[in-house]
Amino acid sequence: MSDAIKHECGLAFIRLRKPFSWYQQQYGTVLWGLNKLYLLMEKQHNRGQDGAGVAAVKLDVEPGYPFMNRLRSANTGAIADLFRQIGEEFNDLQKYNPDIAQHPGLLKGHLSFLGELLLGHLRYGTQGRNNVEFCHPFIKRHTIPARNLALAGNFNLVNTEELFESVGVEPGAFQKQSDLAALMEVLHHFLVEADEAAPGATDILNVLRKAIPLFDGGFHVGGITGNGTGFVFRDAHGIRPSYYYINDEVIVAASERAAIRTAFNVAENEVQELMPGQALVAWPDGTYVIEQVVPAKERKACSFERIYFSRGSDEKIYKERQQLGYNLSKPVLEHIGYDLRNTIFSFIPNTAEVAFYGLLKGAEHYLNQIKIERIQSWGADVDPERLTEMINRKVRMEKIAIKDVKMRTFITEDASRSEMVQHVYDITYGTVRRGEDTLVVIDDSIVRGTTLRESIIRMLARLEPKKILVVSSAPQIRYPDCYGIDMSKLGDFIAFSAAVELLKERGQESLLQELYNECVSLHERNELHTRNVVKSVYKTFTNEEITAKIAQLITPAGLDIPVAVIYQTIEDLHAACPGNLGDWYFTGNYPTPGGNRVVNKAFMNYMEGKNARGY
Template sequence: MSDAIKHECGLAYIRLKKPLSFYLEKYGTVSYGLNKLYLLMEKQHNRGQDGAGVATVKLNVENGYEFLHRLRSNARQPISDIFSQIGAQIDDLEKYLPAIQTQPEIMKGHVPMLGELLLGHLRYGTQGRNDVEFCHPFIKRSLNKATNMAMAGNFNLVNTKELFEFIGMEPGTFQKQSDLAAMMEVVHHFLVKEAEQTGNNINIAHILKQATSLFDGGYTISGLIGNGKSFVMRDEHGIRPAYYYADDEVVVAASERASIRTTFNVGENEVKELMPGNALIVDENGAYEVVEILEPKERRACSFERIYFSRGGDEKIYRERIALGYHLSKRILDLIDADLKNTIFSYIPNTAEVAFYGLVKGMEDYLNTIKVQRIMSWNGDFDQAKLEEMVNRKIRQEKIAIKDVKMRTFITADAGRNEMVQHVYDITYGTVKKGQDTLVVIDDSIVRGTTLKESIVRMLSRLEPKKIIVVSSAPQIRFPDCYGIDMSRMGDFIAFRAALALHKDRGTEKVIDDVFNRCLELQQNGQMHAENAVKGIYADFTPEEISGKIAELITPEDVTVPVEVIYQTIEDLHDSCPTNTGDWYFTGNYPTPGGNRVVNKAFINYMEGVNSRGY
């Protein structure tokens, strides 16, 4: 996205099923698990730039020795920082014990992070500061090994206050800023209770059924228990992604299928999706089972996973992004009057490249159809030159914009910062016929429109095209998210600002006041969860009307080149991504009641000038 929204987090879980000596003998290293965890995290580093963390549980540790370890970092390259620290520990040991890497048990006793249960996390903060204390995993320590726990996840909850109230805990400043703190306290509450009632013969499924039935949000969570048991669980709507793989050596889980496939070199069908409401539970002996913890509800897997967040190396995601671009081709052809001769296609940013390929494929299919029709209409009356001219017609593609990764917007004053933002992207001069070519540029999605206005549209206008058409492979983002993505303030959305502007243009501002009063009424009656009142802001306008106003809003006042905006339709989104139907960002149809509460609160915050998230 040219206006990058914050990603949700990433999860990496590994359970080694064999003794460390097995991996030394077969793979030549005691650090097999750590090496795989590093790869599994690196292959998902698109999910976390704020920090990372790993936790380890060692099996069969003698009483009195530590068995649960954790290492976290908020360095600029947090994954590398963590594993560099681990590598330095091993290097230091080798100076005094040169043969230590051939002695697994001795090495296990001296390297804190070397264990059989491994949990890695990549953090992109949606709440709280980016201090290292907010990096997952979190841990709970206890004198009882069975009630020690490390936990991490990819999620947001909207009812953390109620969770703290349920367990009778008054959260401190830190806990109030962390959804994981609330989740962990609740899970640990039931873990301790289970241990007391069963004499440490804990049943993970029973604990999860009690704890997660209280959660309102989207999540994939993982926990390591001090006695060697562990779990990975996904919410009942399947909002956040989760995949797993198991053989006789390892049990693995991650937020992305492709990361598991690459790290362990396995086929697509060998990596399974953890289905909504299910948990992957591994016992102290390494045996695993998939258990239904919560009854699955309507599948509402996040569509942004397919549009943008997940890496496109997954073959299904790749095909879906191709389809997203392809579906847009017909509407663009109509907008340019099928004048492909004088139209150039490009993309910004690089994450839109696959959708761009799909868009070009749609144009090529149209052009090939025209070629055949024209040639057939000649009835054999053509020479070689005429035929070659027709056959060699191509879709014009150019790398119009290049992101200058060396640029840093270090100036904080608004005027200076805007000047710097204009130059984050650079353009390729000499590609556009001035005043003649239409320039079509595809983006994954248009969220705030800030970068488009301050940088991209202004930059593209310097090429002096006849027209600029900005295309979004996602529909209009109209509503906040509360399930793992940092999109929670109404005023951030260009579609929302466009709707307000349309009401102002048409003298219908009363609609805005009516929606505000309805939200206040719902709040007063304790019914904020009952409906999404903010849908009323958009009810009077077609998507095309809002797109037209967005085009106006993203066009700088001193730019005279006409700008138009095309968004993906909801119908084509669902056709392109049939298994990820979570579309509340675009439709306002939230999968849990908490979503309605968040959007109504976000609107109240906007109207009252409160610049904070709605939950």
């Protein structure tokens, strides 16, 4: 994605089902669980670069000794920083007692994170600041073990104020900035209530049944309690991804299937998806249950997981991204008049590479059909030289753009900053015939269009192609997200800006004020959640009209090389990714009422000139 946006976090949960001596005997190390936690987190490092954290709970600890520990880091390379600290503690213990690793029980008593329950998290901050205090897991401590709770998750909630009110908590300055703080207060409230009703026999399933219906958002949450209960649960629409793997040694859950497969070397069919509204609970005795804690609703799994966010090493995601590119080959071929002789295909950035392969396959499929038809038309009169030329004809592809190391501007002056931003990417000179070749580049999606206009288009223009065609494997992003992706300001979207420009050009700008007045009225009646008012901004125009305006907006001033844009259609997106139909950022069809409230609030902020989040 050329426009960097922050998105879904990563979760890792491990419950060891054997004594530590088992792992010592089977794998030669008592640290097997911690090693697997590190792998799970490292294989999901794409899901969080603002910080990381781990928590551990030890079972059957003597009274007076710590049984729950937590470590967090907001440093660069946070995962490595966490496990460096854990490793240093282990190494220090070995200095004093070189044989301690051969005595699992002794080591468990001295190594803080040698616990049977492990919880890891990678943070992409969408709320709060990038301080370590905002890194998950959060913990609640209590003198009664069962009332100690550590929580981490991949989620956004849009009703945090209501959640605090529901449990009678007046949030402090810190809590107001964190939806995890609200989620923690609600879960802990019901946890304490359950323990008071049945001391020592808390049923976490009943706690979840009471708490989860109160949460408006998309979520995949993991937790561990001080008495040794571990759990993972998923929202009723399945917005956020959740996968698990269980054998007689371990219970594992994570945000990505491929991470589990790699860390534990298991086949695809051995890793299961936790379905919408379900919870996986690992009891203190090592048994487990998977139960429907809230009724499943219409599945709306985030389509951006397949387009961009999840790692492409998952075989299904890899195929789906190729299909997204393949879907675009026909409209691209039509746009260039099927002139493959004078067209070069490439991709920007590297994350669009898999979709690029699909686009190439579509172009190659067309070219191969042409070859067959031409050769058949020659009949028996085949000239060897002409046949060789036809067979050797290829779709032209080049590595046009190279992303340099992240460039930091040392001067804050706007003109200087703009000049530096142009050089985030570099080009491969000599790949394009000046004034002859059309240059087709595919991107995962176009969010703000800023990087395209200020850097990529300017850079490509230095090659002096006949035309630049930007292809997006995602449809037009028109609406804010409030379920995990950091896209909550309408003014940031190039599609919204294009619609506003079209309204101005056609003398229909008054529609914006009318819609704003409607939002204010809904807000006064506490009905802002009832419908998406912003849909009316787009209704007047066709997709093609908005796309054409976007092409104008991403064209740098003074550039005389034509720039065009082609977007994926909603229909083709759903065909390519049939299991992930969540498309509210494209269609405005939010799965929960909170989504409508967020988009309308974002529009009000835009009209009032507020550079603020919609939730």
